[in-house]
Amino acid sequence: MRGLDVLSSITATLVRFAGGLNATAAGKRPAEPLTLYEFESCPFCRKVREALTELDLDAVILPCPKGGERYRAELLTRGGKAQFPYLIDPNTGTEMYESDDIVDYLYAEYGAVGARPGPKGAIPLLTGSLASLIRAHQGTFVRPSRSPEQPLEFWSFEASPFCRIVRERLCELELPYALHNVGKGGARRDDFVKQSGTMQVPYLLDPNTGKGLFESAEIVSYLDKTYGVPA
Ligand SMILES: N[C@@H](CCC(=O)N[C@@H](CS)C(=O)NCC(=O)O)C(=O)O
Secondary structure (H helix, E strand, O other): OHHHHHHHHHHHHHHOOOOOOEOOOEOOOOOOOEEEEEOOOOHHHHHHHHHHHHOOOOEEEEEOOEOOOOOHHHHHHHHOOOOOOEEEEOOOOEEEEOHHHHHHHHHHHHEOOOOOOOOOOHHHHHHHHHHHHHOOOOOOEOOOEOOOOOOEEEEEOOOOHHHHHHHHHHHHOOOOEEEEEOOEOOOOHHHHHHHHOOOOOOEEEEOOOOEEEOOHHHHHHHHHHHHEOOO
């Protein structure tokens, strides 16, 4: 039911104290986009995605839901274990597991002077896991899909309840996408408005079909129709 879906997504944002809402910690900008292997409901991955919004950073997201093979196998070969999150930064030649290390790295490399990451330890783990429970673990398990030729493009910020609903489906369908973060106060909101015509997220642009969509329910239905494969 749509109302319940939105309500549980708002609650998930609240239990994470709206982490990943504001993009006001940004410092130096990467020349090349970062890449993140992750899955939506993983509380460790959530911390990293929140940091990406706060630091106003884009990343290529390679979704690795449980049961998925598209990017899990790739990471196993590349990093040696199927553990998420895993960050690749081609700008510094850095690749790493461990969410706290990744968040510290991102703040040190791309944060404003004096910007500090949020708390570590039990609280983000418990609240992040509670958020996933509230969302009935959507964004955890793979759905059969076909791979797009080119990665999709998705404008979002981590705390948005509507963006979460879309990210969960992108993850379940193992669809790679360029995540463009447009958190509140971020420097790139104006460019986004120039491109899309309005400041509203989620916004999905599919370069494979030329389709651009704003409404979360419509985006999910488009993804299912275009890339979902009946089990
Ligand atoms: N200490 C690691 C823990 C990461 C972790 O345990 N991730 C889980 C997902 S929440 C994982 O990779 N599980 C393996 C799997 O999903 O197959 C960190 O903070 O990054």
